[in-house]
Amino acid sequence: MLKNVLITGANVGLGKETAKQLALKEGIEKIYLGCRNKEKAKVAQQDLEESTGKSIFEIILIDVSDLNSVKVAVDSLNGPIEALVMNAGGPRGVNFNDKTKDGVTQIFAVNLLGHVVLAEELIKSKKLNKVALYAGSEAARGIRIMGVKRPNLKSSSVDEFASIANGEFFGNITDPMIPYGSIKYMGAMWMASIARKHPDIRFVTMSPGATSGTDAMNTLSPLKRLILKTCFLMLSLIGNSHALSVGAKRFVDCLWDESYKTGVFYASKSGTSGPVVDQGTIFDDLNNKTFQDNAYEAIHRFIN
Numbered sequence: 001m002l003k004n005v006l007i008t009g010a011n012v013g014l015g016k017e018t019a020k021q022l023a024l025k026e027g028i029e030k031i032y033l034g035c036r037n038k039e040k041a042k043v044a045q046q047d048l049e050e051s052t053g054k055s056i057f058e059i060i061l062i063d064v065s066d067l068n069s070v071k072v073a074v075d076s077l078n079g080p081i082e083a084l085v086m087n088a089g090g091p092r093g094v095n096f097n098d099k100t101k102d103g104v105t106q107i108f109a110v111n112l113l114g115h116v117v118l119a120e121e122l123i124k125s126k127k128l129n130k131v132a133l134y135a136g137s138e139a140a141r142g143i144r145i146m147g148v149k150r151p152n153l154k155s156s157s158v159d160e161f162a163s164i165a166n167g168e169f170f171g172n173i174t175d176p177m178i179p180y181g182s183i184k185y186m187g188a189m190w191m192a193s194i195a196r197k198h199p200d201i202r203f204v205t206m207s208p209g210a211t212s213g214t215d216a217m218n219t220l221s222p223l224k225r226l227i228l229k230t231c232f233l234m235l236s237l238i239g240n241s242h243a244l245s246v247g248a249k250r251f252v253d254c255l256w257d258e259s260y261k262t263g264v265f266y267a268s269k270s271g272t273s274g275p276v277v278d279q280g281t282i283f284d285d286l287n288n289k290t291f292q293d294n295a296y297e298a299i300h301r302f303i304n
């Protein structure tokens with residue numbers, strides 16, 4: 001049972017649906033909606049209050065691409081939280097490859113760097129005490145039908161992981177799906193590494209699976225949107241995608257059920273929907289502690 005939880009990117013899509021499902025769980029007293037836009041957050045808060053009949057949602061302003069905003073958000077929390085859902089992100093936006101002032105690409109900052117700082121600042125200030133969930137993706141192991149290749153790392157060295165963070169690994173690209181899978185892979189490796197450093201907290205990477213009804217595609221250029229929508233249509237035709245409620249339930253189950261083990265990356269057994277399994281039973285590199293620690297170290301090169 002969990003009393004309170006902070007969810008990033010909680011104003012739409014999987015984050016908002018997760019907030020809704022959690023609100024209906026026994027024992028939940030407070031859900032912090034971690035959002036970067038106050039107006040959008042207020043609309044989501046009102047909507048969630050109406051749909052659940054509960055007034056337990058509190059807005060925390062947080063832009064995970066801005067490390068200062070992340071630190072301010074942690075300071076603004078009055079007491080500790082029991083659960084953190086690192087959900088903000090996705091292969092979003094037309095400026096995904098621009099660099100932030102920390103030297104990483106926007107897509108890396110949103111999907112990983114900001115969440116690393118968020119989790120680590122919470123731990124440092126003793127404000128996270130039970131479970132941290134990172135939104136993973138089957139893209140981390142490649143999705144053939146979408147033309148997403150499995151990350152092609154040559155050495156999994158610290159330098160190689162750092163080149164994923166600053167975008168040099170990919171060169172001059174226009175498709176956010178190219179770095180997306182490698183970043184989610186690196187996120188799962190960081191989670192496995194930090195899980196060993198903090199055995200008192202459960203760190204689980206969970207992919208929601210191919211989930212329709214989210215906002216991600218609306219942030220892309222018209223051409224990319226068309227391509228991704230076509231891919232999703234193909235996935236749904238072969239039964240390889242599911243509704244928002246199903247994707248979010250994977251997150252909720254993982255938070256609630258302690259048999260989801262720390263340090264493990266769970267995703268669909270095959271394809272992008274259906275039962276989830278420990279991906280380390282399929283891809284042995286995920287279990288390599290040196291690779292995991294190299295990912296951890298590479299990320300910390302960009303944190304002062």
Ligand SMILES: NC(=O)c1ccc[n+]([C@@H]2O[C@H](COP(=O)([O-])OP(=O)(O)OC[C@H]3O[C@@H](n4cnc5c(N)ncnc54)[C@H](OP(=O)(O)O)[C@@H]3O)[C@@H](O)[C@H]2O)c1
Nearest residue numbers: 009013014063064065088089090135137210211214215216
């Ligand atoms: N949908 C899928 O099929 C799928 C599959 C595998 C994994 N995932 C993962 O699941 C997570 C949620 O995806 P989704 O499909 O629900 O996406 P979504 O509907 O596009 O929602 C993304 C959320 O992230 C927020 N966000 C973006 N940049 C942010 C920033 N800098 N700071 C704070 N919040 C920020 C967005 O806020 P704004 O509204 O302000 O932009 C929005 O609330 C992502 O991590 C994604 O990679 C999704």
